[in-house]
Amino acid sequence: MEKIALFGTSADPPTVGHQTILHWLSQHYDRVVVWASDNPFKKHQTPLIYRTEMLGLAIADLNLPRNNINLHPELSDRYTLVTANKAREKWGDKVEFSLVIGSDILGQITSWYRIGELLAQVKVLVVPRLGYGIKEADLCALNKVGGKVAIATLNAPKVSSSTYRLEKDNSLITPAVNNYIWQKNLYNVENQVISNK
Numbered sequence: 001m002e003k004i005a006l007f008g009t010s011a012d013p014p015t016v017g018h019q020t021i022l023h024w025l026s027q028h029y030d031r032v033v034v035w036a037s038d039n040p041f042k043k044h045q046t047p048l049i050y051r052t053e054m055l056g057l058a059i060a061d062l063n064l065p066r067n068n069i070n071l072h073p074e075l076s077d078r079y080t081l082v083t084a085n086k087a088r089e090k091w092g093d094k095v096e097f098s099l100v101i102g103s104d105i106l107g108q109i110t111s112w113y114r115i116g117e118l119l120a121q122v123k124v125l126v127v128p129r130l131g132y133g134i135k136e137a138d139l140c141a142l143n144k145v146g147g148k149v150a151i152a153t154l155n156a157p158k159v160s161s162s163t164y165r166l167e168k169d170n171s172l173i174t175p176a177v178n179n180y181i182w183q184k185n186l187y188n189v190e191n192q193v194i195s196n197k
């Protein structure tokens with residue numbers, strides 16, 4: 001049975017952490033389906049079109065031997081259930097979907113939109129995130145609402161989009177994403193330089 005990883009991200013902006021996760025998924029799944037989306041729990045995100053384009057650049061920058069990671073903007077929805085239903089329509093019943101989440105949101109996923117229906121469609125793959133241990137109580141809570149959980153064996157770097165937004169540290173993103181941010185003047189990078197002078 002084909003195994004497909006589903007990885008939705010705010011990508012605001014995509015970081016080297018997202019890239020490490022994608023690299024690992026590429027080696028462990030037949031296909032990796034990626035989309036940028038609005039997060040119903042977050043406010044004031046960069047317009048989705050920019051985040052989608054940055055995510056495409058971060059994927060292209062990976063240059064991996066297996067050509068199995070694809071950006072699917074048409075699947076994007078603030079509710080992952082809607083995305084999972086669209087993916088099921090697209091790839092049919094004979095595939096196994098794993099929804100990829102970082103351990104920082106493991107405790108939150110039980111409050112997602114119609115979580116029981118989502119968990120009937122997908123397994124959950126938890127990526128350990130430094131500073132966010134995987135709690136037995138969260139695994140039990142997810143299990144109670146029908147979650148089938150696996151834990152990924154990778155060490156992602158301790159980086160986040162919010163750290164980039166705060167510090168504008170280029171080492172957290174890829175060169176192509178950095179160029180894009182400058183071209184579009186996202187995250188006030190130009191003002192940042194002027195105010196630093």
Ligand SMILES: Nc1ncnc2c1ncn2[C@@H]1O[C@H](COP(=O)(O)OP(=O)(O)OP(=O)(O)O)[C@@H](O)[C@H]1O
Pocket residue numbers: 008009010011012015017018100101102103104105127128129130156157158159160161162163
């Ligand atoms: N460095 C990382 N290690 C482990 N998981 C990560 C890492 N970066 C992102 N993730 C996971 O990838 C998914 C998408 O993350 P997201 O795009 O929100 O990045 P973020 O760095 O958490 O953003 P922000 O800092 O704006 O909240 C989430 O499930 C998140 O937990």
Ligand SMILES: O=C(O)c1ccc[n+]([C@@H]2O[C@H](COP(=O)([O-])O)[C@@H](O)[C@H]2O)c1
Pocket residue numbers: 007008009010011036037038039040041042077078079080081105111112113
């Ligand atoms: O379906 C939901 O209720 C839901 C609630 C919060 C987050 N999500 C999705 O979770 C994914 C990861 O979000 P983020 O902001 O951590 O990258 C992203 O695709 C969001 O749309 C989905």
